[in-house]
Amino acid sequence: MLKLSLKQRAAISxxxxxxxxxxxWLTFLYPHRPDLESNVG
Structure with a gap:
């Protein structure tokens, strides 16, 4: 097994x-934006 440095481990995790x-964000937050815009308008 390769020994990974702390930075590499952090990047992988x-x-x-x-x-x-x-x-x-794409599935939950993004679809609600048009609703907010239409409510404000």
């Missing part, structure tokens, strides 16, 4: 979280 966060 953070990457899936960033992808999940982006996916969550």
């Amino acid at each position: 953070v990457q899936p979280f960033c992808i999940l966060l982006g996916f969550f």
Whole structure:
């Protein structure tokens, strides 16, 4: 097994979280924006 440095470990552990966060934003937060705009207008 390869020995990973702390930075490499952090990058590997953070990457899936960033992808999940982006996916969550696209599916959950983004569709609500037109509703907010139409309510304000």
